[in-house]
Amino acid sequence: MADAGIHxxxxxxxxxxxxxxxxAARLFSERGFDNVSLRxxxxxxxxxxxxxxxxxxxxxxxxxxVFDHYAAPVNAARLKLLDECDQKCGDAPPAVEDIxxxxxxxxxxxxxxxxxxxxxxxxxxxxxxNSNPDVRSILFNTFDIVSARFVDTMSRACxxxxxxxLFWRPTxxxxxxxxxxxxxxxxxxxxxxSFDSTNMDDALKYMIPFLTAGFTLPPGGxxxxx
Amino acid sequence: MADAGIHxxxxxxxxxxxxxxxxAARLFSERGFDNVSLRxxxxxxxxxxxxxxxxxxxxxxxxxxVFDHYAAPVNAARLKLLDECDQKCGDAPPAVEDIxxxxxxxxxxxxxxxxxxxxxxxxxxxxxxNSNPDVRSILFNTFDIVSARFVDTMSRACxxxxxxxLFWRPTxxxxxxxxxxxxxxxxxxxxxxSFDSTNMDDALKYMIPFLTAGFTLPPGGxxxxx
DNA sequence: AAGGAAGTGAAACGTCTATTTAAAACACGT
DNA sequence: ACGTGTTTTAAATAGACGTTTCACTTCCTT
Numbered sequence: 001m002a003d004a005g006i007h008x009x010x011x012x013x014x015x016x017x018x019x020x021x022x023x024a025a026r027l028f029s030e031r032g033f034d035n036v037s038l039r040x041x042x043x044x045x046x047x048x049x050x051x052x053x054x055x056x057x058x059x060x061x062x063x064x065x066v067f068d069h070y071a072a073p074v075n076a077a078r079l080k081l082l083d084e085c086d087q088k089c090g091d092a093p094p095a096v097e098d099i100x101x102x103x104x105x106x107x108x109x110x111x112x113x114x115x116x117x118x119x120x121x122x123x124x125x126x127x128x129x130n131s132n133p134d135v136r137s138i139l140f141n142t143f144d145i146v147s148a149r150f151v152d153t154m155s156r157a158c159x160x161x162x163x164x165x166l167f168w169r170p171t172x173x174x175x176x177x178x179x180x181x182x183x184x185x186x187x188x189x190x191x192x193x194s195f196d197s198t199n200m201d202d203a204l205k206y207m208i209p210f211l212t213a214g215f216t217l218p219p220g221g222x223x224x225x226x
Numbered sequence: 227m228a229d230a231g232i233h234x235x236x237x238x239x240x241x242x243x244x245x246x247x248x249x250a251a252r253l254f255s256e257r258g259f260d261n262v263s264l265r266x267x268x269x270x271x272x273x274x275x276x277x278x279x280x281x282x283x284x285x286x287x288x289x290x291x292v293f294d295h296y297a298a299p300v301n302a303a304r305l306k307l308l309d310e311c312d313q314k315c316g317d318a319p320p321a322v323e324d325i326x327x328x329x330x331x332x333x334x335x336x337x338x339x340x341x342x343x344x345x346x347x348x349x350x351x352x353x354x355x356n357s358n359p360d361v362r363s364i365l366f367n368t369f370d371i372v373s374a375r376f377v378d379t380m381s382r383a384c385x386x387x388x389x390x391x392l393f394w395r396p397t398x399x400x401x402x403x404x405x406x407x408x409x410x411x412x413x414x415x416x417x418x419x420s421f422d423s424t425n426m427d428d429a430l431k432y433m434i435p436f437l438t439a440g441f442t443l444p445p446g447g448x449x450x451x452x
Numbered sequence: 453a454a455g456g457a458a459g460t461g462a463a464a465c466g467t468c469t470a471t472t473t474a475a476a477a478c479a480c481g482t
Numbered sequence: 483a484c485g486t487g488t489t490t491t492a493a494a495t496a497g498a499c500g501t502t503t504c505a506c507t508t509c510c511t512t
Contacts, residue, residue: 167417265500
């Protein structure tokens with residue numbers, strides 16, 4: 001019913017509910033939560049605005065559904081990999097690098113996901129610092145279990161690490177992860193944009209050694225070799 | 227003129243322009259840009275709503291002013307410290323740890339700033355992933371010079387580092403910095419909240435060794451000592 | 453003291469927002 | 483073909499938003 005001239009080149013196929021879901025994921029990934037209106041979504045999805053409240057209850061219900069839809073398989077993969085970290089090492093401490101891989105690879109190394117994976121990553125990065133209480137509780141509920149599991153496994157990988165370190169080191173990890181996901185282009189222009197900074201295999205290849213080096217530092221500490 | 231009953235316990239003293247400035251900084255730091263209305267600000271600041279457009283032109287003019295007001299001394303301090311990095315080492319490469327200190331300490335290590343420093347940090351963390359084009363250009367204009375200088379100095383500290391590394395490593399640094407600044411409480415509850423995670427001396431104490439370890443890694447690389 | 457700029461005040465502007473209503477269209481088992 | 487539950491539609495609702503207008507007061511200069 002809407003003017004065909006303003007249709008985007010992204011797919012707006014499938015059922016009404018699916019079109020809303022995919023369009024919402026794309027717009028949330030580009031503009032965050034507050035800068036996307038239901039009218040934006042329903043216009044591009046070529047759907048009546050009342051359909052959102054019919055299928056998802058409210059705008060916050062929509063974003064909760066979108067989050068769960070994309071986060072569920074990611075979290076499942078993370079927990080599976082964290083399980084393997086524990087099994088692989090027996091009674092010995094698990095490997096820091098494996099734990100970081102378990103946390104990062106399910107989000108970054110998903111070339112098979114195509115646009116969907118990228119939309120979820122950017123949406124996450126965009127909303128990770130949103131202050132809306134409803135958005136915050138969705139984020140907490142979605143990632144609390146795997147975050148707690150990550151810190152727990154990491155504390156066993158680094159026995160004797162004081163709790164201050166177990167706060168600031170994961171803070172560095174989560175910050176780096178979120179910032180890389182949002183891909184807001186701040187750093188790209190400063191470091192020469194002649195290469196593909198959207199290659200998420202590179203994100204893993206370069207970030208995991210970086211974060212591993214920080215996390216394997218002795219408590220409080222300086223590196224032995226300068 | 228507004229009802230005295232809803233006054234906050236923060237200071238709402240000074241001129242009209244100052245009251246708007248300080249109240250805006252506080253609210254932006256707590257709720258970001260989109261979730262703060264001019265009516266929120268002017269109600270708490272006990273000021274007529276028209277005063278914002280009179281003194282600052284528009285809402286985006288206000289946030290630009292607030293940013294510049296707080297960022298200018300921080301950026302000056304950063305550039306001064308980066309200059310000292312270069313001078314100290316002569317022709318030899320500057321030290322990675324010193325460069326990170328130059329970037330981080332002016333924001334984190336400012337106990338003398340009190341509430342103002344904290345408001346600026348959180349505001350920065352909250353808005354670093356905002357997608358509003360006007361907000362983005364304010365961020366770019368405010369921090370581009372010092373960011374470019376940071377990457378440049380770091381590239382001389384790490385000669386031979388490929389440009390992919392000069393993208394992903396600063397991404398980790400900026401991400402960790404922004405996430406720590408926003409202080410959204412995600413990690414705190416997971417690592418035992420029995421200590422003071424708002425101590426910004428700790429932020430420097432623990433984050434700089436972490437990030438230094440990552441940045442001093444050989445290109446592409448594994449650490450020599452496991 | 454007079455004049456003029458600077459600042460403040462109450463009220464309204466038009467636009468956008470999420471949400472709701474109720475009627476119409478559809479799908480489908482009987 | 484009929485009736486029933488589900489989905490889609492157009493229209494309207496109430497409220498929040500940034501911004502503007504203009505009359506009023508305050509303050510400083512001459």
